[in-house]
Amino acid sequence: MGQIQLNQVTKSFGDVQVIPPLDLTIEDGEFTVFVGPSGCGKSTLLRLIAGLEDITSGHIAIDGADATNLPPAKRGLAMVFQSYALYPHMSVRKNIAFPMRMAKMPEDEQNRRIEAAAKALNLTDYLDRRPGQLSGGQRQRVAIGRAIVREPSAFLFDEPLSNLDAALRVGMRLEISEMHERLKATMIYVTHDQVEAMTMADKIVVLRAGFIEQVGSPLELYHKPRNTFVAGFIGSPKMNLIEGPEAQKHGVHTIGIRPEHVQVSKTEGTWKGTVGVAEHLGSDTYIHVHETGLGDLFTVRISGDIPVRHGDTIFLTPDMEQLHKFDENGLRLP
């Protein structure tokens, strides 16, 4: 169980309203990711759900019951913090046991759950160590272990992977996704990394300045971004947004084309430009094209390798099927 409903929730710090009235429903068992640039209010929103911040107005319901004024401990949620927030003077075992000790759970039940969690998270050999003696990834797993043993109705993750190196991050991403499949628990995950959002989420909530810009599945957001902000935020490299005469040819204010939906040729095409930096990733090549007459830097992504040099002339042809159109307010046109 773990359905969370936000109803007209707002949050102000003094005179500054960081979350304008906001409605959101997170279904039971769903993996929801809050994503947005820094300062967009995603962490605040998570802390409101956790109860670590008091909401200014509105209601929060967990499993249908009003939880607006419940203290954090009574909401049945578990949180994994960015800094892990492990208790440095306690062993891993005691860290994991802490929430159960506070709930006065019988000793043997505690031990059973610790063993199970340690086994699932590969921590069995480290139970008697202190957090200071563990690597970043292990600490992260202890923090998750401490959350799991409570068997919460929902897990809250606050940028849990941002302190890990790139390789570990990919590994932990998989582990958390795996854990979600196994536990079928509701999870809310905050990140500024759209790759994490795309790979892990059932549902992505894109936030900007406290407003929800769009809610949807990763592919929905990719294929049908509701406005130019979502279009630019989701997908890597960023979508090319083109304004001006080229957009007016299509009768709209802005057109957008993703870098992977552009054909590249050395001899002919719709647009002409000069090759800037080419990033060779092996499987893909990102080419940054200048002087296209389309405004900003234009990025294209092609599979495999292509022999282009800095300064070469290049022709680009967009895939008309994949063209996104937006009006002057940045909203999507059909």
Next chain:
Amino acid sequence: MATQHSRSAARMMLAPAVVLLLGWMLVPLIMTLYFSFKKYLPLRGGDLGWAGFDNYVRFVTSSAFWPSVQATLIIVGGTLLITVVFGVLLGLLLNQPMWGQGVVRILVIAPFFVMPTVSALVWKNMFMDPVNGLFAHLWKFFGAEPVVWLSDASLFSIITIVSWQWLPFATLILLTAIQSLDGEQLEASEMDGAPVLKRFYYIVLPHLGRAITIVILIETIFLLSIFAEIFVTTGGAFGSRTLTYLIFQRVLESQNVGLGSAGGVYAIILANIVAIFLMRIVGKNLDA
């Protein structure tokens, strides 16, 4: 680059400082040891030759010795208890955001800058005086008989004065320690279902362990040798004679340098015993 050459140059340059410090420490120590084996009465014949262990035996067998050790330990222990407990509480209080925080923090630290003699005199005359003191007026206001603090509760009075002086030190160190506590740890424990008191006991207190250890160790060093507070208040009477004060009386009031020096050696031994116990009890907190 630490070549052979630069290393020996470094030694040469350090040598004066090392020699000076060593001399500073060793000369008084050796002189104390030297005099403790002498019969030396400055006003009654001066140096009267070697005394063997007579001074040591006389000092310990004196009826004043054990009570003075006891008084020393009570004052040190009592002051430590008060400063640590109230230091933690005051630190927690001052860590709360409030209006005029900067001024309040400076005021709290102020007692530490008052000289011991002055603060003891202020306490003696303004607070604890049985006729004109504030406490006397307070007692009378409630219709009670004023307490003659310095004679009826001499140890307690001295502990109060010394604690007042050292509380700012403890508060300052513990406040900085509290400020360094990771807020997410507290939030995590809050989510884990720990109420305020348990958060304090399981999270804040262990975090303060190292700072408390440092407060205890540093204060002990200074408290074992408090003198001015006793000198200007009770003058060592009413059971408030500490080991330090006893040595002072033996040397200056009885004019017996040899006996006092032997007492000084006992004071070194006592300080070391206390240090060993303290390191056993709290020293493990200092390991990372």
